Amino acid sequence: MTDVALDPDRSVGTLYRKVAADLREAITSGSYGEAGRLPAEGALAERYGVSRGTVRQALAVLRADGLVTSRRGTRRVVLGNARVQSFSELLSFTHWARSMGEEPGGRLESLLRRPADAAEREQLRLEPGAEVYVTLRLRTLSGTPVMVERTVYPSWVGELVAQLPADVVSHTEPLREHGILFTDADHTIDVVAANADDARLLGCRRGSPLLRERRRTTDPTGIPVEWSQDRYLPGTVAFSIHNSLASSALSRHAREGD
Amino acid sequence: MTDVALDPDRSVGTLYRKVAADLREAITSGSYGEAGRLPAEGALAERYGVSRGTVRQALAVLRADGLVTSRRGTRRVVLGNARVQSFSELLSFTHWARSMGEEPGGRLESLLRRPADAAEREQLRLEPGAEVYVTLRLRTLSGTPVMVERTVYPSWVGELVAQLPADVVSHTEPLREHGILFTDADHTIDVVAANADDARLLGCRRGSPLLRERRRTTDPTGIPVEWSQDRYLPGTVAFSIHNSLASSALSRHAREGD
DNA sequence: TAGTGGTCTAGACCACCGT
DNA sequence: CGGTGGTCTAGACCACTAG
Numbered sequence: 001m002t003d004v005a006l007d008p009d010r011s012v013g014t015l016y017r018k019v020a021a022d023l024r025e026a027i028t029s030g031s032y033g034e035a036g037r038l039p040a041e042g043a044l045a046e047r048y049g050v051s052r053g054t055v056r057q058a059l060a061v062l063r064a065d066g067l068v069t070s071r072r073g074t075r076r077v078v079l080g081n082a083r084v085q086s087f088s089e090l091l092s093f094t095h096w097a098r099s100m101g102e103e104p105g106g107r108l109e110s111l112l113r114r115p116a117d118a119a120e121r122e123q124l125r126l127e128p129g130a131e132v133y134v135t136l137r138l139r140t141l142s143g144t145p146v147m148v149e150r151t152v153y154p155s156w157v158g159e160l161v162a163q164l165p166a167d168v169v170s171h172t173e174p175l176r177e178h179g180i181l182f183t184d185a186d187h188t189i190d191v192v193a194a195n196a197d198d199a200r201l202l203g204c205r206r207g208s209p210l211l212r213e214r215r216r217t218t219d220p221t222g223i224p225v226e227w228s229q230d231r232y233l234p235g236t237v238a239f240s241i242h243n244s245l246a247s248s249a250l251s252r253h254a255r256e257g258d
Numbered sequence: 259m260t261d262v263a264l265d266p267d268r269s270v271g272t273l274y275r276k277v278a279a280d281l282r283e284a285i286t287s288g289s290y291g292e293a294g295r296l297p298a299e300g301a302l303a304e305r306y307g308v309s310r311g312t313v314r315q316a317l318a319v320l321r322a323d324g325l326v327t328s329r330r331g332t333r334r335v336v337l338g339n340a341r342v343q344s345f346s347e348l349l350s351f352t353h354w355a356r357s358m359g360e361e362p363g364g365r366l367e368s369l370l371r372r373p374a375d376a377a378e379r380e381q382l383r384l385e386p387g388a389e390v391y392v393t394l395r396l397r398t399l400s401g402t403p404v405m406v407e408r409t410v411y412p413s414w415v416g417e418l419v420a421q422l423p424a425d426v427v428s429h430t431e432p433l434r435e436h437g438i439l440f441t442d443a444d445h446t447i448d449v450v451a452a453n454a455d456d457a458r459l460l461g462c463r464r465g466s467p468l469l470r471e472r473r474r475t476t477d478p479t480g481i482p483v484e485w486s487q488d489r490y491l492p493g494t495v496a497f498s499i500h501n502s503l504a505s506s507a508l509s510r511h512a513r514e515g516d
Numbered sequence: 517t518a519g520t521g522g523t524c525t526a527g528a529c530c531a532c533c534g535t
Numbered sequence: 536c537g538g539t540g541g542t543c544t545a546g547a548c549c550a551c552t553a554g
Contacts, residue, residue: 014542035383035480040520051544056521069442069478072521073552077480079442125293183502184327184337189447190496191469209467209492211449222293222327222335234467238448241499244441272523298539309525314540330540331533 019048019058027067027078037075038068066242092182093149093230094170097141105140106149108166109201113158123216123227124154133158138201139230145202146236151228180225185217189239192231202233209234277306277316285325285336296326296334324500350440351407351488352428355399363398364407366424367459371416381474381485382412391416396459397488403460404494409486438483443475447497450489460491467492 023038032038041059045052059076062068068076097104116124116132124132132152139147151171153161160178161171168174172182192212199206210231217226281296290296299317303310317334320326326334355362374382374390382390390410397405409429411419418436419429426432430440450470457464468489475484 016542042520051546053545054543057542066442066444069476069480070521071478071552072550074479074520076521077478079476079480184324185501186324187499187501188496189469189499191449191467191492193467209449209451211447218327218337220327220329220335221332222337234449238446239497241445241447241497243443243445274523300539309527311526312524315523317540328540329533330531332539334540 015050016054016057016061019044019050019055020061022048023058023062024065024067027062032078034078036078038078040075063244066244069244092170092172093139093147094173102141103143104169105143106167106169107138107140109136109138111135111162113155113162116152120152120227124152124224126154131155133161135161136197141236146233148198148201148231149228150230151226153226154224157225175225181219182217182225183220184222185215188214194231198231202231204233211237211239213239273308274312274315274319277302277308277313278319280306281316281320282323282325285320290336292336294336295332296336298333321502324502327502350428350430351397351405352431360399361401362427363401364425364427365396365398367394367396369393369420371413371420374410378410378485382410382482384412389413391419393419394455399494402494403491405488405490406456406459407486407488409484411484412482415483433483439477440475440483441478442480443473446472452489456489460489462491469495469497471497 023044026032027038038044038059039047041052041055044055044059048055059068059070063070066079068078070076093106094104111133113131113133116126116130120126120132121128121130126132132154135149135151135153137149137151138145139149157175157180160175160180164171164174175182190212191209193207194202194204194210196206198204198210199208202210204210211234213230213232215226215228215230216224217228218224281302284290296302296317297305299310299313302313302317306313317326317328321328321334324337326336328334351364352362369391371389371391374384374388378384378390379386379388384390390412393407393409393411395407395409396403397407415433415438418433418438422429422432433440448470449467451465452460452462452468454464456462456468457466460468462468469492471488471490473484473486473488474482475486476482
């Protein structure tokens, strides 16, 4: 068999993404079974009319999403067939909400401009005396409050944010149109007690536990574009991670000591 | 300049890992500055005496760890120079603790064997009537209680766990020597209230918030080997994740009814 | 032993960035 | 425009798995 027709509209333009999308659909539709085996790389290369390298690139995508394993000597095994699509969801509350079929909402509670404190200068790599914009927003899903978002922007970003309507749903989308890209992020997740503002906005008691996500986002050049702290009502959200030893074991594997 | 000497003991045997390790050291030691630029792929290939493909493989490693960005048309930018080892930590409390310079400890509180309930059969893909081993362990860092771990093992794994000493620090290490590998894991992180056992073991009040990590781990063939639920005292740990638009391992999803 | 994925090479063309 | 990273090809050898 040669050259399966690849939907030209599928995903973005590159070949390996098209192959990955096609394989993903085959897997999630159950074509290979729940714990079944994928065809060999060479067979897939022939089927799609591409080189083995391109097939491997496509399979790397599926593996990063936790769809398949890979081991030397054996065909790849299907891990699951109902995984969430990952990626940009995490970088944007709006995208995440919509992908779940929920209607995201946002209301700006306050916005102010002031000099950055030491921690903010550290996180955003600002010079002493630099100013930042600080926003406080209540985020909703289908009208229900779920999260309080405190974001600190460097002034060159904040100036644009300040011009957005108070009820704009997405911040990242209009910023992207101004050439400001959110591409890399560091996240820290822990628990924190609700303060007075949290309690008022979310309708919970002071001191009740909230799931906190702190996030520093940079653009492709490594320049920080936001430092945000989101506090979620328990039960409204959970963070999900997939990881694989094989793919990232490249770190140190010393036998002991460290 | 040609062929920089690569430490033959560095990391594991493959070329790209050696290159990655060498570059990581150069970056973390500040050779390229905080937001500096890396040499071009071609230059690195020449320097190390390898092909450009191998250099790209090495750089993919550093990028997955959040050390560098990459953009078409521009040299790679150094993002940070002091990042913690991220991914594999999630697979093992012991490794994570040691990587932080803390001394991990564990005490087995209870171990029992019983028929799996519906949820456990679902998670571990067991047949009706199958039995599981359930453990309850208190985990400590340098002697201080930080986490309660409830793990469900399929019987073929549990039989081995049951033979381990009650105070063994790591479970995954002795299991690996029996050929049981923990390679892929799905994690879900949220908040939960402490129950009576949690409160007693961790020394907190009933109902006080705990950070919960649920984890299902599989071996390379996709067979589930454990289903675990860890409850951390607030302030003792935070989960840290790095992701970029191009390749991500983290996603967020609505909380389902357990 | 045959088949598989992991690694590596040496080229090629293109899209994009900055000058 | 030249330099860069992103993609893709066509081969090669090896380490490992399984029958």
